[in-house]
Amino acid sequence: MIYLDNAATTKISKTALEAMLPYYEEIYGNPSSLHTAGQRAAEALLEARTRMARLLSCAPNELYFTSGGSEADNQALLTAAAIGAKKGKKHIVSTAFEHHAVLHTLKKLEKEGFEVTLLDVHEEGIVSPLQVKNAIREDTCLVSVMYANNEIGTIQPIKEIGAVCREKGVLFHTDAVQAAGHLHIDVKEQSIDMLSLSAHKFHGPKGVGALYVRRGIPLSILIEGGAQERGKRAGTENLPAIVGMATAFEESCAAMDESAKRLSALRDRLIDGLSDIPHSALNGDRFRRLPSNVSFCFEGIEGESLLLLLDDKGICASSGSACTSGSLDPSHVLLSIGRVHDVAHGSLRLTLSEENTKEEVEYTIKAVKDTVAYLRSISPIWRDLVTGKKEFILK
Amino acid sequence: MALYSETVMDHFRNPRNVGVIEDADGVGEVGNAKCGDIMKIYLKIENDIVKDVKFETFGCGSAIASSSMATEMIKGKPLKEVLSLTNKAVVEALGGLPAHKLHCSVLAEEAVKAALKDYYDKKGISYDKSLFPDCASCCHCDSGCAL
Incomplete structure (x- = not known):
């Protein structure tokens, strides 16, 4: 079999798979438990978070683990919308060729009274920083532009778009699901406020991803419940998958x-x-x-x-x-x-x-x-x- | 792939009656490129019997399989039987189609009947118009087939 569908999903790396196994059979405690088994799991969770944060140039507590890219996209957009709504800013700038996790969330926000501008990506499939700059209005609360497109693979000028947004004081989110592990990411240098990624696109396990959120941005909660992920994403952490993601991410970034x-x-x-x-x-x-x-x-x-x-x-x-x-x-x-x-x-x-x-x-x-x-x-x-x-x- | 039945895959991989009849007695083309499928059926008719039939299809696996099956079902048959061909019969013969692909069988029925209608028109033979589906009445291009 010749597998040429790696944008859909990838085979898990052997290193990542092997790194995961102890967290099913040996270190299976709940990271929220106070006993030794739980605390060992909590340490592994922190370690995974730290390893990933280092590669994205963010702080470990700016990284939230999710069920994948779609959840991260949803949470990022709804967060920016909630912040915007409080200030009466209900305009969002994005592009016509985003993933449906972004487009459908934007549709939902439109029904809630938000106005969405979808920028043209031209024949080459690339949006320009100038287009973003011109589209930003007084009431714009978010710019969301994908890092690389999932179907045609075109890479967007993220750093330049980030600079435009920072200058205008507008939150900038990027869906980096296709880019993470394949292209260099530095959230500080690229002025990214929120970034979504998904493990199974870089030889990590399926069903796990992460959302980077710059410190100071009040994250909206999608899943209510326990105090996991600093109270922003309830549910017992999928530790084996998170460890697998961190391992695969390190491996991909190194190579x-x-x-x-x-x-x-x-x-x-x-x-x-x-x-x-x-x-x-x-x-x-x-x-x-x-x-x-x-x-x-x-x-x-x-x-x-x-x-x-x-x-x-x-x-x-x-x-x-x-x-x-x-x-x-x-x-x-x-x-x-x-x-x-x-x-x-x-x-x-x-x-x-x-x-x-x-x-x-x-x-x-x-x-x-x-x-x-x-x-x-x-x-x-x-x-x-x-x-x-x-x-x-x-x- | 489990998307399609074995019969569909067989007719898709080895379509029967593919090609063109240069001196066809009736030709029918339905569908449009915008929707992603076009079927063209060529009929050779002798003594009110389908002597030969060929098809060309632009479309997905089920479109090609539906055309192939429909041509098999009418080959050598009297025109009366051709007129009574239904998309349901095509689907059954194929061992079923996924719900969102049922319109392919509708197109196959329409293509066969459009070719027959063309034959009647060319020969000046009168026929009951109600027996022929009207492509324009099909909604699959906009909102998915209502079947």
Whole structure:
């Protein structure tokens, strides 16, 4: 099996898995318990928090463990909204291609009387700091811009956007789910007020994530109950997963530069190989993208059938985001970069990890070429395009 | 993948009757690219019997499988039977489809009937219009099929 869906989720690292196991079998106490077993767990919890905080350049008590990226996004947005509402500031700036964890929370806030401005991300899939600056108003309480896009992998100018927000005195949140463990993050240097991350995107376990919140920002509570996470997130901590996340994060960050170099080379070969397919287009900026991300549109075919046939050839890929695969509508991300519906349906996302090899990349290029050619041969749209009845959209 | 039944996957992987009939007696095309599926059916008709049928489909796995199954179900059949083809029968023959993919079977029925209607129109044969579904009445492009 060739696994090329690492933006959906990753295989857990062996080191992380091994680090987790003692917290199921030996150090299984509840960190809130006063006895020795509990206190050993509490120490491990603090240690994990400290290890992660160091890598993000924040203080351990600025980091809150959550069930994952979606929860962190929800909590960050609702926090900023609550702070804004108290001051009568009910305007939020974000982008058109955020993850649904952000977009759907914004929809909910709109129903509660907030006004949301979604910035255009242009054909290259990148928002500019100037756009953010121009969109900020007197009543803006939050700017939320994702660090790197989950479908097309484009990287946003986070530091510059952070500087704009700091200067304007507006809270800045970034959904760094695709970036954490893969791109350098320094919340202080990048003027980030809140940041969401998820462990399973960097070879950690599923069901755990974190929210960084700059000291002094009063965090809203989503889950009421016990006093865990300094009273801001109730529920017994998932200690094995948290330890696994911290271990995987350290490992990913340590290998980051080396890995980026290797993955970029594989990515570029994939992009070059797939660009040979006529009437296809790379989605998002060629260079300002995650080292692991390749996203294409192929005219005249539909993405699901491409995925199923690639699966038959042993390749696990994705068409846009896995979260939307139950829907008939094409990806909002592809529409946001100006792909028309007809073309957006024919999308393919390949996302690499350290485990992928050059041989796998070559095999994949050939498999995609063959499959696209086959699907085009049975497509009535393709016939109309090649016989000139219809005009090609992708030249 | 557990998304589809074995029969759906079989018809998707090895679609029957794929292709074009250059001198077709009836051609029907339904769906649109915006929604992500288009089906085109070609019929060769002799003595009120479907002598040959071919299809081309742009769409998901279930769209390709539905077209393939529908062509199998009408091949060699008298036109009367073609007229009574329903999307339900296509779904049953496929061993079921996921709820959000049922519209693919509707498209298959519509494509077959559009091709038959084209044949009748070309030949100047009168027919009961109520037996032919109207593509424009289908809502799947906007809000998901009501089936």
